[in-house]
Amino acid sequence: MTTLDADTVRHLSEAQVSVELQTEDMTLNIGPQHPSTHGVLRLVARVNGEQAYDVKPVIGYMHRGYEKLSEVRTYPQITTIVNRIDWVSGYANEVPFIVAAEKLMEIEVPERAQYIRLILTEMARISSHLVFNASYPLELGAATPLFFALRERERILDLLESVTGGRFHPNFNRIGGVKPAYGSGSTTRKQVQDLPAGFLAETRNAMDQVAIAVDELENLVAGNEIILARTKGIGILPPEVAAAYGVSGPNLRASGVPFDLRKTQDYLPYDKFDFDVITGENGDCWDRWYVRLAEIRESAKLVQQAIDSIPSGPLQAKVPKVIKVPKGETYVRAENPKGEMGYYLVSDGGSGPYRLKIRSASFSNISMLPWILEGALVPDIIAIMGSLDFVLGDVDR
Amino acid sequence: MTQSPSEGEAAASAPEEAEVHPLQEFADRVAAAVGGDAEIQFDTVKVKVPADQWVDAHQTARDDLDLVFFSWLSAIDWANEVEAGDPLSEEVDERFEVMSALSDLTDGNLVVMSTDLDKEEASLATLTSVYAGANWHEREAYEMFGIDFAGHPQLEHLYLPDSFAGNPLLKSYPLLSREVKPWPGTVDVEAMPEKDEPTTENPES
Numbered sequence: 001m002t003t004l005d006a007d008t009v010r011h012l013s014e015a016q017v018s019v020e021l022q023t024e025d026m027t028l029n030i031g032p033q034h035p036s037t038h039g040v041l042r043l044v045a046r047v048n049g050e051q052a053y054d055v056k057p058v059i060g061y062m063h064r065g066y067e068k069l070s071e072v073r074t075y076p077q078i079t080t081i082v083n084r085i086d087w088v089s090g091y092a093n094e095v096p097f098i099v100a101a102e103k104l105m106e107i108e109v110p111e112r113a114q115y116i117r118l119i120l121t122e123m124a125r126i127s128s129h130l131v132f133n134a135s136y137p138l139e140l141g142a143a144t145p146l147f148f149a150l151r152e153r154e155r156i157l158d159l160l161e162s163v164t165g166g167r168f169h170p171n172f173n174r175i176g177g178v179k180p181a182y183g184s185g186s187t188t189r190k191q192v193q194d195l196p197a198g199f200l201a202e203t204r205n206a207m208d209q210v211a212i213a214v215d216e217l218e219n220l221v222a223g224n225e226i227i228l229a230r231t232k233g234i235g236i237l238p239p240e241v242a243a244a245y246g247v248s249g250p251n252l253r254a255s256g257v258p259f260d261l262r263k264t265q266d267y268l269p270y271d272k273f274d275f276d277v278i279t280g281e282n283g284d285c286w287d288r289w290y291v292r293l294a295e296i297r298e299s300a301k302l303v304q305q306a307i308d309s310i311p312s313g314p315l316q317a318k319v320p321k322v323i324k325v326p327k328g329e330t331y332v333r334a335e336n337p338k339g340e341m342g343y344y345l346v347s348d349g350g351s352g353p354y355r356l357k358i359r360s361a362s363f364s365n366i367s368m369l370p371w372i373l374e375g376a377l378v379p380d381i382i383a384i385m386g387s388l389d390f391v392l393g394d395v396d397r
Numbered sequence: 398m399t400q401s402p403s404e405g406e407a408a409a410s411a412p413e414e415a416e417v418h419p420l421q422e423f424a425d426r427v428a429a430a431v432g433g434d435a436e437i438q439f440d441t442v443k444v445k446v447p448a449d450q451w452v453d454a455h456q457t458a459r460d461d462l463d464l465v466f467f468s469w470l471s472a473i474d475w476a477n478e479v480e481a482g483d484p485l486s487e488e489v490d491e492r493f494e495v496m497s498a499l500s501d502l503t504d505g506n507l508v509v510m511s512t513d514l515d516k517e518e519a520s521l522a523t524l525t526s527v528y529a530g531a532n533w534h535e536r537e538a539y540e541m542f543g544i545d546f547a548g549h550p551q552l553e554h555l556y557l558p559d560s561f562a563g564n565p566l567l568k569s570y571p572l573l574s575r576e577v578k579p580w581p582g583t584v585d586v587e588a589m590p591e592k593d594e595p596t597t598e599n600p601e602s
Contacts, residue, residue: 059555059556060554060555060556060557060558063556063557065565067541067566068481068565068566068570068572069572071481071482072481072482072572103439103440104439239502240465241529243465243466243467243502244465244467244528244529244530245467245528245529245530246466246467246468246469246528246530247530248466248468252502257502259502259503259505261505263505264504264505265505327486328438328439329438329441329443330438330439330440330441331441331498331507331509333468333507340468342468342469342498344469344471344496344498344509346473348483348485348486349486350483350486351483352482352483354473354482354483354485355473355474357469357471357496359468359469359498363533364467364468364469364530364533367530367532367533367534368529368530371529396556
């Protein structure tokens with residue numbers, strides 16, 4: 001074995017490689033499966049060396065035809081359908097649909113019910129963002145944050161279950177209010193018309209715990225050089241591209257646009273509370289991770305404020321036994337964990353919609369994939385896709 | 398003295414203003430700019446534009462009205478013959494209504510652009526040159542309603558397999574699972590057997 005002396009090594013290290021590597025295009029098929037199973041997605045990419053071009057997402061593996069189904073279901077039946085769209089935050093999907101129906105029926109929802117909706121929506125957001133904070137570092141090779149994030153998420157899901165009876169698919173909203181909650185220790189219907197005993201106090205404590213866990217997560221991830229190297233400056237999404245593709249929610253805010261439907265729409269009484277809209281600076285993977293982490297803190301703040309000021313009163317407005325929605329059309333959109341979720345409801349006065357257009361956030365968010373993955377390195381595809389936080393149920397509907 | 402007339406005016410005009418929808422001014426501004434008719438239902442502003450001005454109207458909305466955010470595009474099949482779901486209570490003109498939703502990214506104002514298409518020749522110019530995000534939404538409308546988007550770069554099925562025949566969101570398209578077994582609706586549960594009816598499971602009764 002020959003050993004190289006120091007001079008030779010220096011000479012070699014300074015040598016310029018002038019040979020162009022000859023590479024060939026090949027077609028790479030990724031999936032049908034998301035690398036971390038957020039649902040089933042297939043990508044077809046033309047790969048030259050390590051770079052991908054002409055990436056074509058192939059979707060539809062989860063298509064359940066909810067828009068057609070909605071035309072043959074009654075309004076109360078549709079809430080069960082819609083909370084399966086984005087199953088990571090099932091509760092949040094119900095709210096804009098119910099609000100759309102209430103708008104057409106001109107129902108005034110009792111304040112207490114609105115506060116409960118707000119509390120549960122924010123808990124669903126925290127739970128969804130915690131799943132992101134668990135899975136995203138994992139996709140980049142860091143396993144530890146998962147345990148911190150899922151531990152807190154379990155806390156939230158237990159509380160959600162204690163009120164709604166479901167961890168993922170609560171089906172808790174009723175037109176005119178929310179379902180009378182069971183589980184408060186009493187079995188007769190008259191006495192259980194409210195939240196379970198101790199729920200508000202426990203949730204308040206849980207929010208303190210979540211805030212601590214967010215700090216832990218930030219310490220774990222933010223100082224990790226590998227994660228920094230894999231996310232900083234990777235997958236930059238300029239705001240004008242995001243807007244043209246309809247990319248919304250944390251992905252849009254990470255690109256520096258301070259737009260949050262909770263501030264502009266009135267589907268829930270967010271105007272009574274104080275919270276910040278978190279934005280990023282560069283619109284890269286790192287910012288998208290950070291925005292979702294910091295939004296957990298804001299949501300926890302919102303929940304605590306709502307608990308402190310929740311009024312007493314009924315949970316349900318007076319509604320007819322058979323729900324019929326008067327003739328009319330309206331579009332109601334809400335800030336869901338994944339972005340803008342909206343329902344265009346067309347009613348003809350019947351017990352089910354004539355047409356229900358479901359606008360889901362992830363659909364628009366990943367329609368932008370061919371743009372953002374153009375020329376990306378193959379390992380960065382995972383980093384970019386993970387940072388967009390989509391769920392295929394929310395894409396395919 | 399000088400103040401009282403203006404106060405009187407303000408008091409007189411206040412009740413009138415209360416009846417005007419808060420979005421009326423915005424709706425009129427959009428309708429005037431894109432050349433269409435505005436209609437407000439609850440807090441949704443809908444602007445009807447002629448089909449041949451579809452792309453121009455969107456160009457104007459994006460460039461002059463700051464409606465830079467492309468939310469969605471879809472269609473409604475207005476039909477009198479309905480295979481799945483309830484038929485309409487009143488007769489309508491048979492047509493497709495194509496709608497797109499555009500928003501700004503500051504105040505949260507949203508406009509639903511709408512245009513009517515003849516069912517026999519359902520074709521509309523593509524919006525992909527104005528909003529890149531229209532690509533997938535138009536593919537969805539193409540496979541679900543059979544609407545052609547002229548100039549679209551890749552008008553193929555989006556959700557459904559290539560071999561799939563038919564356009565599922567048409568009102569003339571039956572819901573197949575419902576054809577096989579009527580559910581839920583009127584025939585929700587099977588009828589209970591009559592008391593005196595002899596059953597094979599329990600011959601003693």
